[in-house]
Amino acid sequence: MPTVGIKRDFLFKALGKTYTDEEFEELCFEFGLELDEVTSEKEIISREQGDSKAADASDVILYKIDVPANRYDLLCLEGLVRGLQVFKNKLEAPRYRRLSPDSGEPQRLIITKETAAVRPHAVAAVLRNITFTQERYDSFIELQEKLHQNICRKRSLVAIGTHDLDTICGPFTYTAKAPGDISFRPLNQTKEFTATQLMSLYKTDSHLRHYLPIIEDKPVYPVIYDSNGVVLSMPPIINGDHSRISLQTKNIFIECTATDLTKAKIVLDIIVTMFSEYCAKPFTVEQAEVVYPDGQIFTYPELTYRKEKLSGEFINRKVGISESAEQICQLLTRMCLLSHPLGEEIEVEIPPTRPDIIHACDIMEDAAIAYGFNNVPRTTPRTYTVANQFPLNKLTELLRHDMAAAGFTEALNFALCSQEDIAEKLGKKISDVKAVHISNPKTADFQVRPGNTAIRCA
Template sequence: MHVKPETSKIRPYVVCAVLRGVTFDETRYNSFIDLQDKLHQNICRRRTLVAIGTHDMDTLQAPFTYEALPPSSINFVPLKQTRSFRADELMEFYKSDLKLKKFLHIIEDSPVYPVIYDHNRTVLSLPPIINGAHSAITLKTRNVFIECTATDLTKAKIVLNTVVTAFSAYCEKKFEIEPVEVTYSDGKKFIYPDLSIYNMEVPLSYINSAIGVSLEAEEVTTLLNQMQLYAEHSVSNNNQCTINVSVPPTRSDVLHPCDVMEDVAIAYGYNNIPKRKLASLQPLPLNELSDLIRREIAMNGFTEVLTFILCSWRENFIMLNREDDKSTAVVIGNPRSADFELVRTSLMPGILKTVGHNKDHPKPIKIFEVGDVAVLDKTKDVGASNCRRLAALYCGATSGFELIHGLVDRIMEVIGAPFVPLGDNTGYSIKPSEEPEYLRGRQASIIYKGNCIGTFGIVHPEVLNNFDIPDPCSFVELTIERFF
């Protein structure tokens, strides 16, 4: 199989093999087709990663070439048809085909289509759409040529190995597979299929601890052999027993020691694994502190609210007089509603919306929330991190700034943090701040052990107007996790 450089524009990889002396009957033939369909739906991801083509080798002449050509340059008779089509005509023809129309999008917008020819320029297939009628497999087929074109070489190898290992059992010489050399335009050559054995070492202690049993090495090797994994055990100089596992090409699902452990558990029998009672659970320190703060604030006459963790971009920034620095908020892709465009970076929008929707409620309104916000964080593997925060608001005839200040003092007293002068890192202190959501000169930062953990102050009239709140309000927000 010779691969032309143009294939890199569409489906750059191809792997091949030949099965000689295959004996088909109706059951085996149907199984052969069903296996390809199952692989196409699963590991091939509906032919986007890999497409399988199987052909009657006796109707073809090697060597083969894998090319990528303009659709108008490709002409052949497709499978189950009687006349020749150009590739672009074929795309229109199959738009009404219930089975094949769902695969057309993979290549129809490409300027070139992948195609495989034999030595006589007979088309074998137009992957991933359809094979040619010339090389169609029948019950009389004896020699089968298998080609898998792909965008993912690893998946292509697995698919080819799966097909040849399963159906080489029906060859005249059982389990004999004829390899095919694939030559790329840069001169690199590869022999497929690659049926090499993968060796893995798994500590016996890991298997026993993960399953919750105490099996001997001999028992483990016996169980693994039942699962088609050849295994032996060895003992190292420090008396650590290791299970040496040989993974055959039929077990592409075995990638990690945990897969070996799972096979041992399956062979041993899940019902035979002793049941264990879990140790009594203890609350996480963060949750325990959050509950403590909730109770304390509730006893100070505040009512807890639970607001949505998602909000609109305007509520999170513009309505709070804040600027979006593009490096803080976690934005939702394709939001279904303008009300849920991003993950909140503050508890303030939800609490102010609550007051705005209940502005006719008798005053004063005293509410609080303990909940998570999310911020972008490059140090995390998911790119963002959650942060537990506390927020409380007072709304009445006056701003109630002294009440919010008193609430801050009470929370710190419960935490066990004394009020200290600025610069003293043994407790907490406050200093003036310049946050746009508060009135200038009527706000402060909360400093705990040298770090700013939050702010409080009188909410700016513009912010109140944005949320349709007619009465003055004071607000506090601090990060609970900073207490640890």
Template structure:
């Protein structure tokens, strides 16, 4: 069961309500969650280092809530989803309707898929969050959600790898293909010089975070790579993005791509990110379509943000929850 750490005061500000620790523990229980721990950033870091009594330079004493999240509730892995879920549950907010929109010129951004990826990492999906406004807190939450998804539904990037880019630094259409590692050259995220993909395998061999992902592609003859119209590398999935297209606090338009060996999970991951952060867009709860063009002439639009209606028998519902209700309809996003 994954656990998220949220700043108590920020959480209460988003919820537009203040609780005592006991009151919020009750809110979690009613919503189906568990408030696992009440701590501080300093205590969390000290605990990881094996000494809770030690002083940690620069660490905050701000109260942190650590909350256990059900394994199948990917939407609750960030403060945005947690707040949205609680508000809807408490009836203080109507469930938003998430939707896709065109590019404004009726020609969506295209990702052209080369046949070479078929036996490497065959699927890709994408979306654009337009006119988004980040704060320090929402920016860090955006990055943290990707990490949480990578460790859970993405199965440490083996099934899905997420790339997020400043759309204003690159030019579509994009190409998704597989190339020999020595033929892929770019400046990776937070580095100052250019490397080949082959060189990155050596560079990251002892990297604390990235070394665990290298075996996914290291022994393959071809590596997947995403490039823009000018041949500029965006990403070497599932390892690292390019420094050229990195997002910052000032990024206004975010291009999200998810490459995958499991298309269903890729769509869930993309929809989750879009639904959690489209609330920060000027046109709230919307995402711009991206068209993925496959070699067999299929052209698929993402994100799907699909809804379906489910009819639930009152008799069955009564038998499960032990109450008496009439026939109702449920709507759920997938």
């Protein structure tokens, strides 16, 4: 589960209420989250790097909150506060709208055919007249990083670029060129580098070196230009310094390049819905056009609302409660799923912030959370069984005790691990390591099994 670190006082200010640690922990539990740790920046640095490194660190209290991996809308303060306020009936879920520009044509991102060899898809949008504070800016940057590590799979599926629109000029071109033909000044650098030089420069960068293998073996690298030839970014590695955003930025051009278009749409929707709150017209997003090599034009962000129907009886039976359709609708509305009874059925509207809602079971789970798991009546099972240990397990336990008594130490490790653990961290190339590779790993921590042992994976 991803962990979100949020400053306690800033969180309470946004919620409009001060909680004790115990009260907030209970609120998180009711909402399906977990308050993992109450700490501070100084405490974290002291624990990881020693007291000497923590001398100048902040004493501000941080809440470390565990968030379900598929709840991308809760990976930042804005989404978390919005969700909790709706859950506590202090706020109605906002309605997100896509608008045309007030004047002129929408910003346009043109994709050339050369990108097919590396990252063929892109989406884009504009946040117009946004107001940043230091806390909002930090949250904006942190959300991008959380999404990169989560749904973007360390930028391999999607890479996010955010740019100060007032420093660049559309239409923009997304293309791919030979590394030696790409030259620009990247973020936090004082001079221009070619793409080849950048790949060498970032080999030792503790943050960016992990993303280099995504494109370093490709014959061409993706790059985005504005109409004046200014480089916006070289995804998925680094943005250009020319268009970097700051506290003074008022208009943000957001582009997401991807190998997976569906995930790119989700990422774009999450970013714009979370931070459109700070625009002059709250919860509105200026649309942008993306032109594919075959001439097709698509408008983003989609911000799609869809409707699902299910029966109240289904939810009652699965959760173990007995509520009317009207009461179930109230429960779902508290989870930002606006619902209405239609006779014996319930119509549920899924907002663009909830891509985790795929089928009826997901809706049922939200109803159970809103009802409160501790409030579900206890029932006696209709069948009784007497538990007993398997003979093999009993023998194994006895052997463990005897081995430990003889002075042996038992190590029980995961069968699977990450590619980084058996290659980069040991100074080797993954191609030189004998390992079974999982074609569709669920997380980056379980990508391979060392050795030649064959395994079956569902």
